[in-house]
Amino acid sequence: MIRPDETTRAELDRIMDAAAASAPELAAMPPRTRSAGLLAVATALEQSRPELVQLAVRETGLAESRLDGELKRTIVQLKLFADVVIAGEYLDARIDEADPEFVLGPRPDLRRMLIPVGPVANFAASNFPFAFSVAGGDTASALAAGCPVIVKAHPGHPMLSALTADLVKQALRSSSFPTDSFAIVFGQVTGVELLRDDRLRAAAFTGSVRAGRTLADIAAQRPMPIPFYGELGSVNPVFVTRDAIDADRSRLAEAFIVSISGSAGQLCTKPGFLFAPADTGFEAELRLHAEKRPRERMLYPGLGHGYAHRRHEILATPGVTVIAEGSVTVDEDDQVWAAPTIVSVTADVLRSYRGRLTDEAFGPLSILVGYDSGEDLAALSRELFSGNLTGTIHLGPSEDPLRVHGLAAQLSTSTGRVIFGGWPTGVAVTPAMQHGGPYPATTNDSSTSVGTASISRFLRPVAYQDAPQKLLPEPLQDANPWSVPQKVARRGESSQWGKRFGGEQ
């Protein structure tokens, strides 16, 4: 296999024509068939697991065990969505019976469900070459929704992207998916052309604030704007109480260092800030554990040099004290290697250098903030951070949770996930997961890019009024051939509005 060429404009045009043409067939596919396609992709990845992982190790520098776990997660995600498709709850099928005596005059028969939006672009991430790349969550959820997918490969792992795409294509074809329901394109210019293409209906992205915002603006400025689900930057603050440190300072410090340095800190949920009482001497504990960690290779040279620059900027900020210096070196292939860097600042320094210190540093660096006993942590969090994927609180084992009530409430308004006694890295793929938070964590905080709820990004509602049964999609038919949940509003129910729950009117 050779390094894939950039996709030409003519190729992109052919791909988009074909994707648009395949959309109706894909949308109409029965759930069993669509589900079987997702399972076939899962099997194909499983069968090529050693080859995929080795290629990923070579292209990304990430550890084999980490990549193997990530591939497993990717496979599990596909299986999860195979079930979601058949369960059919995601369709949100609603049937309002006709009601000649409706309070506002005769009401027609109305039936509403979610339908696939059409071709979706998935801008793959560098830091999850499986789970947020070619066959990752965005692709799985968009295919599950019934949308053709065009992946824009990340240049950090081109060969892996090409191989994965081949596997996905073959698996889908073997399960009678339309041939053109999946495609991959290469090249930055092509990515922008893809986003501007008038046949595209939605896009998902995981990456930097700069790239993500540029693309979000392009999506918004199109003659026909489309939704852009971008996951951009997050610093995931962690707050620990004195009791939490007193309970087991060594374990707390070690777990924190593991969380910030795993995958060389190149995780969107890496905790970029640790708020701890100023006088507990926690610095020494952090230094101890940080210095035990090996250097790790960063994903690709551009990203590594970007991290080195950002790290330097933070180290050079007045009031910043180094706790663990964590070397940064460049090898003969221009790859950057980094060990964990921990610095500390006071809350006042952080306030003075908001932006310079509070913007994300994508790599194994985190900032310890020593806070005084009088500090209002909720107010501080509000002042420093606009939006994050996560916020974390560590309490002592017998501490009254109500002591952090205000902080927990603040984190719930400024993040997508509030964590107690754990670490934000390691994201469970489940129905209740929320991976998305106020800007700049994501461009659209009403959505998630992990878990079953992520499918709703690629659906939109359509209602049918007084439609003949023959022209209704299966989920809305009285016979309900796909056995999906249907929410039915009975005739006469609406006359109870405002009274049903004991209202006076």
Add this chain to the structure above:
Amino acid sequence: MIRPDETTRAELDRIMDAAAASAPELAAMPPRTRSAGLLAVATALEQSRPELVQLAVRETGLAESRLDGELKRTIVQLKLFADVVIAGEYLDARIDEADPEFVLGPRPDLRRMLIPVGPVANFAASNFPFAFSVAGGDTASALAAGCPVIVKAHPGHPMLSALTADLVKQALRSSSFPTDSFAIVFGQVTGVELLRDDRLRAAAFTGSVRAGRTLADIAAQRPMPIPFYGELGSVNPVFVTRDAIDADRSRLAEAFIVSISGSAGQLCTKPGFLFAPADTGFEAELRLHAEKRPRERMLYPGLGHGYAHRRHEILATPGVTVIAEGSVTVDEDDQVWAAPTIVSVTADVLRSYRGRLTDEAFGPLSILVGYDSGEDLAALSRELFSGNLTGTIHLGPSEDPLRVHGLAAQLSTSTGRVIFGGWPTGVAVTPAMQHGGPYPATTNDSSTSVGTASISRFLRPVAYQDAPQKLLPEPLQDANPWSVPQKVARRGESSQWGKRFGGEQ
């Protein structure tokens, strides 16, 4: 009462500060209290009904009976949302039990629900002075979601806006809503400042493509972009078959003329196009009924003159034949009065003047398109229209619905509501209603601005991981004090993913 002054920058600043400050209290309010507030607003409107309707007649020129019906709908909407709040299904509460044996490693306890986004702006519409204005659907759904609302009044009915706002404020205060959970502002410049205000979290709008797109762009270009739910332009094509005309041409023509001329055609769901077989002589029937309709006053001078200009543009297009000329006159107050104008074109003329003929004409004008028996209506619809709120098909009483299968499928991908044998004007307020379609019908076709689903525009998900019960919001607590539906994923269930529904893997 005097005409309200434009809101000053200082006033807006105070309003936004207060709205942001009231957001947490409003969000935490128990459902019974929030529901009671909505019912109190309904009662207040009911009690001032004669005064409100008279003021609306004076300011908008719309018929009293129409306005009375619209106010009733507005009251019913508030009652409906009072029930939605208590039912609690809209919260989408999900609980994933902790699972130490989860396939991807131990899984924490995860709980997810939708929370209010924070202060919401409602840019009121001119054409629905009740249902899409101060106390209309956008306000009702945002308050139901738990968001403070700032209405930007429409200049077409300023006194009515001020009176309605006073009633809403008093009713909410009397039901222990925070004082600043509702406000109204006046002035176009203020509206833009409101949308740019960094305390604002979402906006809803109903109006023209030009104004809506301008505001949508402002929302997208903010340092922190916010969702903008705009309902812009729609031409709502209606397709009738030969059988439908043969069955009862007079009734069909009359109902169509009523649909396009009610409220002087100033409805977002007015059918702007009627596609009928070319050789049925339906023109004469349409002329007959159109000429029976009286002139009606248009909402305000600017809108009326805009309609007159747009009508002239259509009449001056080569290939356009006048069926009913429908006079347009201007009175001494500069108000425009218009009677229905019906023109006809061939499909080829329409193709040649796409844009000039296919853009919305907001007023009592509609275009009859005579189609030949060989015409592929699905292809024609795809070629002419990008997105609409509705699409309608009329079949003969014994006609096989499958004959229009392709057209129905095309309308389901290009509109938000597909109607059979009815008319798009008159929108039922029910759980299965969808009022929103692909751009330019709306800026965000995954949402609706009518019906219970409209509440989701003002909510976003947040997940809690391993949270102490005391720190969980009520809907996620084991004790479930508000008795909301909770979807629980049991421990061990996930090991069945991909197998549960008979997958091979």
